[in-house]
């Protein structure tokens with residue numbers, strides 16, 4: 001029997017060499033490698049600037065703080081996502097507003113999104129689930145249509161003059177839609193480099209943004225430095241200049257910077273990334289081909305005007321319910337194949353129930369969840385591995 005992991009990190013000698021170089025360099029925390037990694041992320045996303053932190057969660061939380069989102073404000077996101085997408089709103093003391101998915105879709109219902117916008121709404125957080133870029137045309141139409149309700153509380157909010165779009169693109173680094181890269185589509189885009197993601201730094205994240213009229217990129221970048229490094233006026237590298245010991249603390253801030261060790265892993269991963277994306281596409285094409293006559297629905301990862309990052313191979317088992325889906329996952333496990341569910345909707349989780357959410361108000365999200373399972377998809381899968389997964393999956397679901 002084979003043992004197929006769900007999403008192991010794909011590490012090679014290249015990552016090991018970069019980390020060893022970082023360790024030997026005498027500089028292991030935020031420094032030249034992190035800055036180089038940021039520059040390359042901006043290049044890949046075709047943005048002017050980006051910032052790297054120690055997680056996507058930190059990226060999302062800090063941009064909410066930079067935007068001045070807090071108590072009394074509302075942030076809208078999808079009921080169908082990972083907790084981090086919504087918990088950052090709690091971290092800043094604002095109110096989470098969850099929108100149901102559209103019928104038969106993993107994306108938010110964009111009509112309901114428009115209806116959910118009030119004069120307290122500051123940000124909407126769409127989720128590029130599985131690596132597929134959402135329909136941002138509809139999202140921008142929704143926020144533009146409700147522009148008259150927007151009340152800006154500071155200059156940065158004023159520069160937007162409408163609800164800000166923050167993409168949770170934890171899955172979607174390298175994805176594109178209509179000729180634009182994920183990272184240059186939403187106002188702000190957050191990527192995760194957690195160990196299970198397409199491109200990893202063990203833990204880590206990056207935030208990119210589109211140019212904001214009247215807002216200086218260097219000012220914006222500096223806000224992230226202050227928020228992620230104790231509010232200290234000089235970073236550790238600047239302080240190494242001979243005699244330049246003195247610094248100020250401008251606010252009692254957080255600590256969530258990326259280290260050069262993490263960035264070293266990322267630099268090696270980035271060089272390999274085009275090949276990794278190509279391999280993911282090959283695996284998805286193989287799954288699609290093998291499952292096209294099976295009673296399953298799959299995602300549309302590639303099309304005339306879009307290409308996903310190929311992060312998750314999510315399938316919906318037609319006509320099955322929770323118990324049957326769980327049974328298929330157990331049977332796959334018995335054959336050595338790790339599968340998962342993306343996601344149990346947030347209103348079903350204890351923390352969100354305690355906030356007053358009820359899954360009964362999110363029937364479409366529940367419908368997506370009840371028969372969803374995610375098959376292994378990663379760049380350590382061999383051709384033999386994927387055939388093993390497919391033959392077992394087809395065998396199990398046809399019984």
Ligand SMILES: *Cc1c(COP(=O)(O)O)cnc(C)c1O
Pocket residue numbers: 054055056057058081082084085127168170171191192193194203204205
């Ligand atoms: C992984 C993930 C995150 C969190 O990323 P971290 O880097 O671990 O903070 C957020 N949203 C989604 C959808 C994710 O899958």
